[in-house]
Amino acid sequence: xxxxxxxxxxxxxxxxxxxxxxxxxxxxWRGVFYPEKLTQAKELQYAASKLTSIEINxxxxxxxxxESFRKWAGEV
Numbered sequence: 001x002x003x004x005x006x007x008x009x010x011x012x013x014x015x016x017x018x019x020x021x022x023x024x025x026x027x028x029w030r031g032v033f034y035p036e037k038l039t040q041a042k043e044l045q046y047a048a049s050k051l052t053s054i055e056i057n058x059x060x061x062x063x064x065x066x067e068s069f070r071k072w073a074g075e076v
Contacts, residue, residue: 009013017050018052018053019052020051020052020054020055021047021051021053021054022045022055022057023054023055023056023057024044024048024054025043026045029043033050034046044072044076048075056072
């Protein structure tokens with residue numbers, strides 16, 4: 001049996017990693033994950049540019065209005 005070339009072996013072992021979080025408004029992330037001067041209003045947009053998925057836990061607290069979903073969609 002012959003060995004696959006190193007490049008093919010590495011490619012076969014590599015893959016994509018998807019990272020998501022359960023929200024985006026976390027005060028301890030400010031100045032750590034989020035840049036120092038980033039406003040809270042821009043946190044969803046910033047998080048969406050860095051992560052694969054963001055869960056919206058807003059329905060836990062109550063029903064969301066369609067306008068909220070449209071706003072969030074526009075930000076990401």
